[in-house]
Amino acid sequence: MMNARRARPTPLGGGVSMYAVVAVAVVLGIAAGALSIIRSAEITAATALDQSAAAFERIDELEQRLGVLEGKLHSRNAAHLGAELPSKRRSYKPQTVELPAKRESTTLEVSSETKGTKLSSSGSKSKPGVMVIVTTNGNRYMNWQTRVCYKSYQAQASKPGSHLKAFKRLLHRASDDELMVEVPTIRIPSAHPDCDVWCQYPVADRGPALLEFLSRPEAWEYEHLLIIETDHVFVDDLKIPLPAKGRGVAFPFGYINPTYPTVQPIMRRYYDGDLADIPGTGNAPVLLRVEDMVRLLPVWNEVTEKIDQDEEAVKVLGWVREMYAFSIASARVGIKYDMPRVPLNPLMVQPPADDVLGKAIICHYTWGTILKDKSTDSEVWRWDKREYANGQYGDKPVVPMLLIPPMPPYSASFVTQDGQAFSKGKYDLLQVMVLHFNTAVAALNEVNNGVPLGFNTLEEAAVASQPSKEAWEARQKIEAEEAAKRAEEAERKANETATKEH
Numbered sequence: 001m002m003n004a005r006r007a008r009p010t011p012l013g014g015g016v017s018m019y020a021v022v023a024v025a026v027v028l029g030i031a032a033g034a035l036s037i038i039r040s041a042e043i044t045a046a047t048a049l050d051q052s053a054a055a056f057e058r059i060d061e062l063e064q065r066l067g068v069l070e071g072k073l074h075s076r077n078a079a080h081l082g083a084e085l086p087s088k089r090r091s092y093k094p095q096t097v098e099l100p101a102k103r104e105s106t107t108l109e110v111s112s113e114t115k116g117t118k119l120s121s122s123g124s125k126s127k128p129g130v131m132v133i134v135t136t137n138g139n140r141y142m143n144w145q146t147r148v149c150y151k152s153y154q155a156q157a158s159k160p161g162s163h164l165k166a167f168k169r170l171l172h173r174a175s176d177d178e179l180m181v182e183v184p185t186i187r188i189p190s191a192h193p194d195c196d197v198w199c200q201y202p203v204a205d206r207g208p209a210l211l212e213f214l215s216r217p218e219a220w221e222y223e224h225l226l227i228i229e230t231d232h233v234f235v236d237d238l239k240i241p242l243p244a245k246g247r248g249v250a251f252p253f254g255y256i257n258p259t260y261p262t263v264q265p266i267m268r269r270y271y272d273g274d275l276a277d278i279p280g281t282g283n284a285p286v287l288l289r290v291e292d293m294v295r296l297l298p299v300w301n302e303v304t305e306k307i308d309q310d311e312e313a314v315k316v317l318g319w320v321r322e323m324y325a326f327s328i329a330s331a332r333v334g335i336k337y338d339m340p341r342v343p344l345n346p347l348m349v350q351p352p353a354d355d356v357l358g359k360a361i362i363c364h365y366t367w368g369t370i371l372k373d374k375s376t377d378s379e380v381w382r383w384d385k386r387e388y389a390n391g392q393y394g395d396k397p398v399v400p401m402l403l404i405p406p407m408p409p410y411s412a413s414f415v416t417q418d419g420q421a422f423s424k425g426k427y428d429l430l431q432v433m434v435l436h437f438n439t440a441v442a443a444l445n446e447v448n449n450g451v452p453l454g455f456n457t458l459e460e461a462a463v464a465s466q467p468s469k470e471a472w473e474a475r476q477k478i479e480a481e482e483a484a485k486r487a488e489e490a491e492r493k494a495n496e497t498a499t500k501e502h
Contacts, residue, residue, distance in 0.1 A: 126290060129165035129222040130238060133213070135206045136169060136230055137195050138177035140465070141392045144399040145230035145385070147452070150183045151440035152234040156361070163238040165222050170213055172205035175468035178398055178461040181454030188212045194478050196471035203322060206283070207304050211297040214290070225293055228362065229284045231385055232348070235436045236361040240346045243338070248288040248330075250281040250337040251348045256323055263324075266313045270303055270328050277331040281339055282323030285347045285362060292335055300329035351433050352416065355425030363433035370417035371408075380408050383434075397462040401441045401450045404434045 132153060136142045150167055157164035169185045171177065174193040179185060188209045195202045210227070213219050224242050243249055258267045258278040267275050288296070304325040307313045317324050330337070342349050343358020350364045357363075368384025386392055389399040407430065414422040444450055455461040467475075 126220050126223045127165070128242075130163045130224045130226050130242065130287070131166040131168060131219075131222045132164060132226045132228060133210070134167075134169050134228050134230055134232075135203075135209055136171060137190065137202050137205065138171050138173045138179070138465075139196075139202070140394060140397055140399060142230045143177065143179055143465070144389065144401065146179060146183060147401065147444055148437055148440045149228070149230055149232055149234070151443050152436055155436075155439065155443075156234045156237045159237045163224075163242060164226075168213075168218065170209045172209040173467075174471045176464065178452045178455065178464040180464075182452045186213060186216070186218065192474075193468070193471040194474035196467035197475035199475075199478075201319075204308075207297065207301045207322065207325075210293070211301055214294055214297060220290055222290075224287060224289055226287045227284045229364070231365055232285065232362045233365065233433060233436050233440065234361060235357070235363055235432055238346070238361055239359075243287060243289065245289055245292065246335060248286055248292065248335055248337045249347060250279065250286045250339040251345055252280055252339045252341055253282055253320075253323070254280075256280040256282060256320065256327060258324070258327065262316060266307075266310075266316050267324075267328065269310070269313070270306065270325075271331055273331065278327050279330055279337050279339065281327055281330075281337060282320070283326040286326075286337075287347065288335070292333075295333045296326075296329055296335060299332050300326050303328050303332075349429065351430045352422070352426045355423050355429060357429055357432055363429075363436065365433060365437070369430060371414050371422060372417065373411065374413045374415045374419075380414070381405065396458065397465045398452065398458045400458065401444045403438045403441050407431060407434060 134146060134149060136146055146169060150169070153164065153167050156162065157167070167184055169179070169183045171179075171185050171187040172190045173187060173196050174190055175196070176187060180187075188205075190196065190205045191208060192199060192204050195204065219225070226238070240249065257263060257280055259275050264275060267278060271278060283300070300322075304322050307317065307321050307325055314321060339345065342354045342360065343356045346359045346361065348362040348364050349357055349360040350367060352369045353367055365385055368386065369382065370379060370384075371381040372379050383404050389396070389402055407427070410424055410427045414427070416422055447453070448455075451458055452461045455464065
């Protein structure tokens with residue numbers, strides 16, 4: 001057991017304590033982090049250059065203030081740290097590069113006459129059936145998933161008597177991408193164009209995009225909407241009776257728990273009733289009538305916006321905060337969900353967490369799987385969407401469609417990466433997901449050599465996939481602002497350290 005008393009800091013040469021050395025190293029590390037963000041930029045607009053220059057000037061000032069302490073650190077204390085400090089900047093300035101040519105936008109404009117009107121584009125009332133909606137910002141990672149999702153949908157929707165009647169991709173993005181021809185798409189301009197390049201929370205535009213979509217005639221073509229995500233694979237047709245007004249079908253997510261002790265205070269800020277009224281679900285998959293979506297979506301967006309401005313709520317709810325917002329909004333407007341657990345849930349399963357398909361029509365491959373042989377402790381098979389085609393960010397803007405490697409014959413000695421037994425049921429369910437995923441990939445590769453429709457090569461498609469100039473400028477502006485904030489924080493800590501030293 002370690003001694004509870006803290007050792008007194010040992011003075012180093014020049015009267016600088018080890019604590020001061022570490023403090024300076026931390027400060028310089030923060031400054032280096034600011035520099036690395038700006039160095040990573042590929043395209044820079046004029047406004048972003050000005051802001052980047054301001055950030056560099058602040059870092060220069062910081063480096064000057066740290067000069068004395070840094071000299072002591074290098075000359076007397078480097079051996080104590082056991083590593084070199086980050087190197088200083090050498091007159092780096094981000095370079096502007098030429099943007100690739102873009103195709104003309106095919107964005108559909110919204111007419112004020114269509115807002116709130118329950119009419120299809122043909123002027124008739126909504127028809128019985130389900131329109132499947134998937135939202136995306138069109139990045140590399142989500143686009144290969146979308147291609148598999150849509151192809152698997154087509155296989156099930158083509159069955160006689162299917163409830164699945166239409167598929168729409170809502171692309172919340174500042175410009176078109178490479179799937180405009182292959183996948184039925186409506187592009188809705190993003191309120192966060194920087195997310196077309198990269199951002200911390202790329203789903204921020206999902207709710208607003210859905211709300212915008214409801215103002216368009218296409219949204220009213222069929223009576224029901226099924227909201228899904230890009231990493232969903234259809235493995236069967238929808239067989240259940242479609243829900244009546246005021247009711248929906250959803251999936252019970254175990255990690256959405258409105259009555260959990262640390263979550264309760266947040267829920268009570270946004271819902272006055274019994275917390276048991278808030279369903280433990282999210283916005284996908286969910287099956288609802290269009291008119292119920294019209295009641296729900298404005299409230300969902302309102303709650304999401306308020307939670308995003310609530311620092312404590314963001315910290316407690318994290319990435320799934322919009323799912324909580326959707327559940328709160330559902331309780332507010334009085335929508336009740338049928339959401340039985342697997343194997344009775346009629347919408348979705350999540351291999352390898354689940355071990356039977358049951359009544360589900362979708363496999364959600366959010367969990368990665370590593371199979372090991374317990375007897376040899378060797379890995380025998382793995383697949384994770386985050387590793388597919390060289391990972392989320394990969395080496396090619398448009399992903400070649402690759403088959404999931406075949407699974408080895410089942411063995412009772414299989415365990416997961418964390419040593420848990422891998423049952424035959426889990427194995428069989430994963431096989432179902434792999435089968436339908438690979439069937440979709442094979443079908444994609446049979447047409448146009450796997451290249452997205454509308455292009456002759458992956459390289460052509462890659463040009464169309466690039467974010468717009470507006471998106472790059474937005475990203476660069478944010479990165480410059482973040483660099484300036486990091487420099488300010490580094491300066492503040494440097495001043496604190498210098499004060500303590502004196």
